[in-house]
Amino acid sequence: EKKIIETSFTTGSYNSWSNRAMPMDNFVSVNGKFYVPQEGEITKEDVGLLLGMEIGRSKATTRLLQDHLVFNDENNNKYFEVISKVSAFLANQFSQASKGERLDMVHEVVRIEEEEDIKDNPFRFAWNMDDATEQQLRIQVSVALDPASKAAQRVAPFLLTFRDVLKLPLQMVLIPKALVGDDNEIPFTSYYRFVADPKAIPDVKPPKASFSNLPTNHILTLRMDVPESWNIQQTGSVQDTDNLRCDIHAGCSDEAHAGVVDSDFTMQDKRQLTSVEYGLKNLLIFGQCYDATKKTPPNGLQLTLSKKKGRSLDAETRAEVLPDGTIKVFSRSLEGIHFSDTLVMKTVGYWQLRANPGIWQLNIAPESRGAEIFDMVDGSVTRGKIEVSKKKVNNATKTIYVKDFTAKSSVLLVKRRKGWEKASLFYEDKKIVRSVKEEIIHVFSLATGHLYERFLKIMMLSVTKRTSMKVKFWLFENYLSPTFKASAEAMAKRIGCEVEFVTYKWPEFLRGQSVKQRIIWGYKILFLDVLFPLNVKKIIYVDADQVVRGDLKELWEMDLEGAPYGYTPMCSSRESTLGYQFWKGGFWESHLRGRPYHISALYVVDLEKFRENLVGDALRSTYQQLSADPNSLANLDQDLPNYAQHQVPIFSLPQEWLWCESWCSDESKAASKTIDLCNNPLHKEPKVSMAKRIISGDLFQESWIELDAEVESHEKEYLDSIS
Numbered sequence: 048e049k050k051i052i053e054t055s056f057t058t059g060s061y062n063s064w065s066n067r068a069m070p071m072d073n074f075v076s077v078n079g080k081f082y083v084p085q086e087g088e089i090t091k092e093d094v095g096l097l098l099g100m101e102i103g104r105s106k107a108t109t110r111l112l113q114d115h116l117v118f119n120d121e122n123n124n125k126y127f128e129v130i131s132k133v134s135a136f137l138a139n140q141f142s143q144a145s146k147g148e149r150l151d152m153v154h155e156v157v158r159i160e161e162e163e164d165i166k167d168n169p170f171r172f173a174w175n176m177d178d179a180t181e182q183q184l185r186i187q188v189s190v191a192l193d194p195a196s197k198a199a200q201r202v203a204p205f206l207l208t209f210r211d212v213l214k215l216p217l218q219m220v221l222i223p224k225a226l227v228g229d230d231n232e233i234p235f236t237s238y239y240r241f242v243a244d245p246k247a248i249p250d251v252k253p254p255k256a257s258f259s260n261l262p263t264n265h266i267l268t269l270r271m272d273v274p275e276s277w278n279i280q281q282t283g284s285v286q287d288t289d290n291l292r293c294d295i296h297a298g299c300s301d302e303a304h305a306g307v308v309d310s311d312f313t314m315q316d317k318r319q320l321t322s323v324e325y326g327l328k329n330l331l332i333f334g335q336c337y338d339a340t341k342k343t344p345p346n347g348l349q350l351t352l353s354k355k356k357g358r359s360l361d362a363e364t365r366a367e368v369l370p371d372g373t374i375k376v377f378s379r380s381l382e383g384i385h386f387s388d389t390l391v392m393k394t395v396g397y398w399q400l401r402a403n404p405g406i407w408q409l410n411i412a413p414e415s416r417g418a419e420i421f422d423m424v425d426g427s428v429t430r431g432k433i434e435v436s437k438k439k440v441n442n443a444t445k446t447i448y449v450k451d452f453t454a455k456s457s458v459l460l461v462k463r464r465k466g467w468e469k470a471s472l473f474y475e476d477k478k479i480v481r482s483v484k485e486e487i488i489h490v491f492s493l494a495t496g497h498l499y500e501r502f503l504k505i506m507m508l509s510v511t512k513r514t515s516m517k518v519k520f521w522l523f524e525n526y527l528s529p530t531f532k533a534s535a536e537a538m539a540k541r542i543g544c545e546v547e548f549v550t551y552k553w554p555e556f557l558r559g560q561s562v563k564q565r566i567i568w569g570y571k572i573l574f575l576d577v578l579f580p581l582n583v584k585k586i587i588y589v590d591a592d593q594v595v596r597g598d599l600k601e602l603w604e605m606d607l608e609g610a611p612y613g614y615t616p617m618c619s620s621r622e623s624t625l626g627y628q629f630w631k632g633g634f635w636e637s638h639l640r641g642r643p644y645h646i647s648a649l650y651v652v653d654l655e656k657f658r659e660n661l662v663g664d665a666l667r668s669t670y671q672q673l674s675a676d677p678n679s680l681a682n683l684d685q686d687l688p689n690y691a692q693h694q695v696p697i698f699s700l701p702q703e704w705l706w707c708e709s710w711c712s713d714e715s716k717a718a719s720k721t722i723d724l725c726n727n728p729l730h731k732e733p734k735v736s737m738a739k740r741i742i743s744g745d746l747f748q749e750s751w752i753e754l755d756a757e758v759e760s761h762e763k764e765y766l767d768s769i770s
Contacts, residue, residue: 094317108134113143117251153189153218170221174210193218195234212245263293274762276331276454283324325712329401334457336396339435344396347472349412352400384388393664397435402449409445421461473659487517488603494591503591504758514599535763558674568684576663590648597720610698611657614645618711627728647685648723649705
């Protein structure tokens, strides 16, 4: 709009002309605004640009309002008019703001108060207004917000900084909803703090978020809310941040958790302090990729990130705080090796890679099919239109600069080579050998909280003992404690397996989850195509609370008959829980149409087939549709692949590969190859007591108690080694 005003047009508000004669014979009216050509001529390009601007603004307005509008044949015309008016209003606000004629809701409230002679409006607050002088920076902050909203939780620390530190004139109007919600749900169920301390001093007084006066009769969970480009990991914690709780006798502090509290201690005598430290492990780079030939994302294109050669920043140094407080430093050269890799997704051509400050080379993965088909080209994407630059660039790499903490989305354009215009990103000759037979089995798992970290180690031990091939565990590290990560690596060396930690950041374009357990379920299924290095061709997922009795080599070598993954069907042999088998009736019975409903506690994924068939894109697309209804996908990680069976087939693993007491009969236990501690719908039982009861007896070479004792001995050896 600014460009148009400066070069061709003057603009006027619709309201300013509505009661007067039209400005002149030759003009254009676009959604309530008049554009008058200064030289008497309007070109087709001018009209196209105006329409592009207005359509873009209307699309943005629709996205903002979509949660409040229900489109149907009866309401469509009314809502179209609402969107048009809101878009015109916002355009007018921006136009006046650019001229210095600031007009916002807060000032409108003040004007109405003056006109109506309203004194002491309980919904409006003002600070530092009398202290403003001509010599001060001419900035005023005005904010209108719903106090019972997550947005208010986020913005509150900034408002405190504006008011108390910067001493800026600040006005705030509260606009609470008349009704909380249709179901009277609580607007938010969490306490929120922002790490924005203007008085912080690096290494002396680090920035922190402090929670005080928290309830002592609830179990609390701590979760970070960070920018999309930050990979934040926990670096220090005494307590289980998944289960923060107070002991009425010992208190809530780290000392109480460690058992170092005086016998005459009372809760009121001492400040209860729990400390948790987080560190920035990586900065992520992300963006969009488009095929300039087909004008669509080349979903499935493999990308790698490597260090630019010949630079001084050619090594990665990583420091980790160990449980005893010592710092272990790791260093490795990055020059000539790729640091991270990924695939381009179908949705907006999204890609994401781990990096750190420095200069990097973004490449199409060497020896991949994409390297044969595509060259990188320079250009831009504006309002969906792809423009390729005629300037010659390196056709194999793109230089990426990671120089600050606010990474912006990068646009990567690729163009098909001559003769490859119709080539598929995946080899069409099905006779090609898919991969060399590996000598290692890759096992994926995740956990959160100290209890499930304990179960996870026991699962790792049972897998290693029973499997006849070498095993490498890929553990999702976002919710693992630093103590677990250090001790798990030490245990792995002792029992003869490998451990590596993987991470991925939930993309902002994909509808998020607010409950921690549902976030974890999402990570378990939504990003399998991009979570592991591209050279990992197959993965077996095993729940943390399982104990394995069979040889995973059998599952690893099982023919999935062309399906991208295999799951075990839910058992139906325990008569006492037949009435709780929700998949045998209602929606699931009609949707599955004879197909089995599978359990997600154990599955095997052919990652080559999974990536080739773009299953990740299909699952994310289905998730995006279903998650619009908050009541759908009750068991996200399990319901999603079962719902998508008509689009993405599931190979049903033999029933003995997963035994669960809740659904499987006692008679079938002897043939079981894994035991899962799934919850029983008839009664609640603590996980540890369930494990001790179920995993014992002649069917097991080691009982759960014996496995637990062995894990504990490995932990003691590790702690002794660093003390």
